[in-house]
Amino acid sequence: MVAAINVSLPKSSLLQNSRPLGDPSSSFLVGPLKGFCLQLKSKSQRRDHFRLVVASASTTTSGNNGGRFYLNFTGFPFPLGPFLNRRTIRTEAVKDCIWLFEQEQALGFSSVSTNIRMTIIKLKSGGLWIHAPIAPTKECIQLVKELGAPVEYIVLPTFAYEHKIFVGPFSRKFPRAQIWVAPRQWSWPLNLPLEFFGIFRAKTLKDEDSSTPWADEFEQKILSSPEVGIGPYVEVAFYHKRSRTLLVTDAVIFVPRQPPECIGKESLLASAKNGLAVKLLSKGKEVPDEPVVDNKLNRQKGWERMVLQILFLGPSNLLNPTASFAQMSQKLIVSPIVKTLVFSKVPEKVKDWIDRIARDWRFKRIIPAHFAAPINASRSDFLTAFAFLDDLLGEQYVTRPSLSLLFASIMGKAASYFPPDDMKTLSSLDQFLVSVGAVKKTVSGRKQ
Secondary structure, eight states: OOSSOOOOOOGGGSOSSOOOOOOOOOSSOOOOOSOOOOOOOOHHHHHHHTOOEEOOOEEEOOSSSTTOBOOOOOOTTSOEEOSSBOOOEEEEEETTTEEEEEEEEEETTSSOEEEEEEEEEEOTTSOEEEESOOOOOHHHHHHHHTTOSOEEEEEEOBOOHHHHHHHHHHHHTSTTSEEEEOSSOOOSSSOOOGGGGTOOSOEEOOTTOTTSTTTTTEEEEEEEEEESSSSEEEEEEEEETTTTEEEOSSSOEEBOSSOOTTSOHHHHHHHHSOOHHHHHTSTTOOOOOOOOOOSHHHHHHHHHHHHHHHHHSSOSOSSSOHHHHHHHBSSEEOOHHHIIIIITTSHHHHHHHHHHHHHHOOOSEEEOSSSSOSEEOOHHHHHHHTTHHHHHHOGGGOSSOOHHHHHHHHHHHHHTOOOHHHHHHHHHHHHHHHHTTSSOSOSSSSOO
């Protein structure tokens, strides 16, 4: 996000032979288990037992490079690129039901990019329900129209600037669609009204609202925190009943091993160059200054460097990112930035939200707005990613202790492990922001 602070598992719940798709994070800073087994397994078996995979899907792009122009020079003080050209990738996540649309999104003029995702779901009426619109390029709109159904609803599930800026322009392409937005919208450094962003006649989403026109197909739960700094964190989670799909924005992510298809080779190779950021984070090691050859190895290095900068801001070693990247990829996690700067400040609010989601919704896949999707994951997988909350809240907060929750907590600590050296810059930033009053140490009243 830019206007705000933005961002294993039972083998039986995961699909096999799956192929990773892409997903981006571009904000400002960006479950009960099915069973409990007492049998001890080897380390390698446990690692395999808790591996998340991403579902396969078919991919569609336009037949040429036309229709990708989109002038986007906004986002003070962190402009969001690409500024002139955005490629759109469409994938079918659930046949004849759910489609994912992805574009590259870069942080300003840097070489750091990720993917940003819009999700479209076909309603029983035959119309389309759109979650978190992306840039309405000619190519993107054509790919939407190829679905052959009218757009009925456009939903902004967050306050985050990176998603908000596209709602107005996108909605003008479908003027008959209703616009629904998350509550408590705000922006920074000026708290501007939605009309400034071109969003008119929007209706406000409410927690567990059964009066929405899609209530028989979707349920919704809102995380609306107290202010954690310059503003509150607000995110709306949706559950599509028919497909058993959980939709979130920045709550959890799954970093794929390979870069998303929408991120161009130029961006990846630029990230692979040994520029200033690499030299600053090389710990005094000699950094070779040599041209970058376009090959698979360098594209992968570029992606790994992007991910670590997105997750940690200042990772410990960009020169050789592979080890840290391996610890952060291929598993369901909460982004270190979101965890440190947001969720750790309001643990009770977050725990209540994720507990309600896991209690009421029997989802089998998760679709976030960034990095990989769809992620085949159960409710226990989701709770495992948030197991760090138990450490913040203490034992007295667990009202119904059980073996399943204990198991999820133990596995969660391993699943959400962040390399300590990579966390140093982020932890220092958090301490600085707390010291100057820009971010609160805790909103709940409990010490961290």
